[in-house]
Amino acid sequence: MKRTLTIALLAVLGLASFSVTKAEAQRHREASIGFKVGKLNVNARFRSPFSRVRQAPHCHTSHCGIVRTGGFYKIESYPVVRRGFYKNVHVPARYETRYDSCGNPFTVLIEAACTRRVYVPGRTVYERRRVWVKPSVTYSCGY
Secondary structure, eight states, rough: OOOHHHHHHHHHHHHHHHHOOHHEEEHHHEEEEEEEEEEEEEEEEEOOOTTSSSOOOOOOOOSSSSEEEEEEEEEEEEEEEEOOOEEEEOOOEEEEEEEETTTTTEEEEEEEEEEEEEOOOOOOEEEEEEEEOEEEEEEEEOO
């Protein structure tokens, strides 16, 4: 019991003496403190009260690697609506074989050949085309 109280008192004193400046809070957004009492490690981690402070814009330095990508072709598919249309279709003649009273076969015209006008309904077709993607320059830091 005595040991636990001693550890708790040391932890409170250690945290009370710990202070974070606004610049450190903006840089790290989190603070932690720790110390060892005998075989026991005491660690405390807490968020800075300045964690909602907006970061300054990132300025690229020599540490930010430049990543260049060459241009390339990309295949895109896009929908195209085709309108319906009429089409002339040739219908061949229909014949039938019949037999006379003596059993001899003869051919009879059932329907003459003609041309009919048929409507083909509209439909959506997906066409593909090659599109050139320009070369780009990005930074490896992610900004």
